Amino acid sequence: MIEQTTVAIVGAGPTGLLLAGDLARAGVEVTVLERRGAESNLTRAFGVHARTLEHLDARGLADEVIATGAPVDRLRLFDHLRIDLSTLPTRFPYLLITPQYNVERALEKHAVAAGARIIRDAELTALRQDEDGVDLTVGGTTIRADYAVGADGVHSAVREALGLPFPGRAVLTSIMLADVRLADAPADVLTVNAVGDAFAFVAPFGDGWYRIFAWDRLNQLPDTAPLTLDDIRDVTRRALGTDFGLAEARWMSRFHSDERQAPHYRQGRVFLAGDAAHVHSPAGGQGMNTGLQDAANLGWKLAAAVRGRAPDGLLDTYESERHPVGRLVLRSSGAIIRMAMVRSRAGRLARNVIGGTALRLPPVAHKAAGTISGIGIDYPHAPRAADCALRDGRRLYEVLRDGRFVLLAPPGFESREKHIELATPTDAATGLTLVRPDAHVAWRGDPAGLPAALDRAIRR
Incomplete structure (x- = not known):
């Protein structure tokens, strides 16, 4: 049996769901294929950073998500850092x-x-593409799509079907997780x-349960090894002074x-996003x-391609803009975890003194906060568009x-462009600015340059 869809997304985690919502909102037929049959209780992510909240705000979802959590305006790394x-310059x-x-x-x-279709218990077993589309095999069904996106995690079946390597290494083994x-x-x-030989992280679910991440340098065991409450207690006490x-x-x-x-x-008509494309500590x-943020970048570009309004090379900019960001996050998160793993007392003291001194310097503190929150991450020709009040x-x-x-x-100011929305800022100093759907600036300039800027941004 063959089914048709315009875009097929493999994976109904946060990345796949945001992408599906953006495509459906743009009127694109989208089908999400999810291997799981029901919601998993395994949740490793616990923090929503400022730039992601801005993306949720641009979809009317920020307030709903904020109501489920607690804000932290200072991120503790270790000791007193x-x-x-x-x-941060954000709401x-x-x-x-x-x-x-x-x-x-x-x-x-x-x-x-918005109209997205989500199919659960749908495990991808094969993927093939040609010049006109992509065939995805799920059980006894073939789904024919114009484009496909692998948002199916670190063990991505889409990435494996494409034959793409996933180079790297394990940075930490035997991390213990517990809901307690x-x-x-x-x-x-x-x-x-x-503290060198151990670290621990405690975060609330909000319903009386807490998630603990813990790591013990002195007791490295396989992922399949049994785990006891005493193991968690011991490491938590060593790292935090109490359990x-x-x-x-x-x-x-x-x-x-x-x-x-x-x-x-990207490979042809197939894209990777989220953990299928990059994983970090x-x-x-x-x-x-x-x-x-991968999904926010890709969604409007895919929608433009489907509707025939994508300028030449637009889909290629997904990789050229997001791949360097993935590399940056690998480096920044890797640097934090390596500093946390410093073993000797002298090394930890040096880390704390040097790191603490650096973070008291405004340019360093601003750069660190901007990088970790995503607010300071721009694309080479498309900086982040800050929110602003309108008249x-x-x-x-x-x-x-x-x-x-x-x-x-x-x-x-008057414009006859039917594919853009005109808005007037309250700040009179704001110049003529074209903002992309993913809240990045496509162009700034004077009226004479607007037609060419629009031609580069969207086929009219």
Whole structure:
């Protein structure tokens, strides 16, 4: 049996769901294929960074997700080293602590309401492409799509079907995860520390349960090795000075953390996004966020291609813009985890003194906060577009919820372009600015340069 769809997305995690919602909002027929039959209780991501909250705001979802979590405006790395997020130039100057499944729920509801179809218990067994489309085999069904996206995680069946390598290595092995009850609630929303031979991270689910990540240099075991509450208690006490009265666990497991990146995010009509394209250490909580930002970049470009309005080379810019970001996140999260793993007391002291001194320098502190939050990540020819107030009472990111280009222009400016939305900022100093659907600046200039800028941005 052969079914037809315009875009097939493999994987219904946060990345696949955001992409599905964007495509469906643009009127593109989209089918999401998910191997799992039901929602998994395994959620490794716990932090939603500021740039991701901006992307959720541009879809009308930020308030819903924020209501499920707790904000943290200073990110503690280890000992007394902290990154101050409170001065970020955004409406969301903090890290939101909320489990990944809260983000997934909001994105799935949004995608389905927009018209996306999600098929569960649908495991991809084969993928082939030709010049005109992609065939995806799921059980006894072949799904024919114009384009396909692999958002199916670190063990991506799409990436394997393409024959793309996934070079890298395991940076940490035998990380312990547990969902636990604590007799004593931690004083901080996010509790984390590293002492050379051990580190621990504690974050709330918001319902009385907590997630603990713990690592013990002195007891490295396979992912399949049994895990006990005493193992978790011991490492947590060593790293944090207390186990907070850890009493019971509803789930425990071990996993290993890799640093890997595919050499290409596109092969013909097939794309990779999220963990299928790149995986990082959990340090800094950037993994899920990077995947969601991949989807925000790819969605409008795929929609333009499907509708015949993509300028030549537009789809190639997905890889050219996002691959360097994936590489940057590998480096930054890798640097944090390697600093956390410094073993000797002298090394940790040097780390704390040098790191603490550096983070007191405004340029260094600004760069660190911008990188980890995503607010400071620009593309070479498309910087982030900051939100701004408009004369009609709305904000730029509210206008972006239509998924269209927005032209910020002074009062009285007229445009006959039917594929863009005209908006007037309250700040008279704002020049003529064309903003992409993913909240990046496509162009700034004077009216004479607008036609050429539009031709580069969208086929009219």
